[in-house]
Amino acid sequence: MKTTEKTVIAQMLEHRSIRSYTDEIVPAADIEQAVAAGQKAATSSNIQTYSLVHVTDIEIRTAMIEISGGQDKVRDCGAFFVICADMRRHRLLADRCGVPCEQNVESFLLSVIDASLFAQNMALAFESLGWGTCYIGGIRNNLSAVQKILSLPTDVSPLFGMTVGRAAEEPWPRPRFPVDTIMHENGVVSDDVVLAQCDAYDDLMREYYLNRGASGRTWCGQMERFFEVPKRAHLKDFFEQMGVRWR
Ligand SMILES: Cc1cc2nc3c(=O)[nH]c(=O)nc-3n(C[C@H](O)[C@H](O)[C@H](O)COP(=O)(O)O)c2cc1C
Known part of the structure; x- marks a missing residue:
């Protein structure tokens, strides 16, 4: 090299x-x-x-x-x-x-x-x-x-x-979760720990949003509503027309 x-x-x-x-x-x-x-x-x-x-x-x-x-x-x-x-x-x-x-x-x-x-x-x-x-x-x-x-x-x-x-x-650069949030040993962590990790990630994201002129925005706030309504619900029909089968 x-x-x-x-x-x-x-x-x-x-x-x-x-x-x-x-x-x-x-x-x-x-x-x-x-x-x-x-x-x-x-x-x-x-x-x-x-x-x-x-x-x-x-x-x-x-x-x-x-x-x-x-x-x-x-x-x-x-x-x-x-x-x-x-x-x-x-x-x-x-x-x-x-x-x-x-x-x-x-x-x-x-x-x-x-x-x-x-x-x-x-x-x-x-x-x-x-x-x-x-x-x-x-x-x-x-x-x-x-x-x-x-x-x-x-x-x-x-x-x-x-x-x-x-x-x-x-x-x-957009920060990602700390490694230990997504990497686990022989299984995964409890729901309580997951929620605490999500809240902790918002502390990391605060500075990022501030720098993008979007202070007050939070990752949790965005994700809470991300799947509220099914996204692009027409895709199932489209992929079926293209030959995909769901069996
Ligand atoms: C499958 C996929 C689709 C994406 N679609 C868009 C898009 O349509 N427009 C856009 O500006 N960014 C799009 N992105 C970029 C993501 O928003 C971006 O990767 C994410 O927010 C993380 O930011 P970073 O790539 O700068 O680290 C897409 C990323 C992926 C993986």
């Missing part, structure tokens, strides 16, 4: 989502390198159930702004990707030799886990090359529109987007 290079862990600990970008385009060589690094993530039984759509068409990217709830960065970043769970290869191979391709909750989990591990490896690779990244779950506001606009066939289901580009901001 050259002395100027960061360790992998130092790179990971520096992570923060970047939401404002310069107009610099991410070069093809960097994209290829980061995607190849992403692909080296572990994959269940080497099934590699994912595909990546590099969205270069400015009209499509502009349409994605509205789909993702007004996130201009989808158009303004240096590269925009849609990460998809992809069972099409497996279905086509099964069709070709005349056997069923049985989809169920396990196959859905496999494809989502595989796609997510790939995406996070890719994000880290981009960060190590000096680019900022931000996941865009906002595209799940309307996955049917994403599917149509990208002409995605059955069994290729968009999951989330990712913006990549040169940072035009230096956001404060």
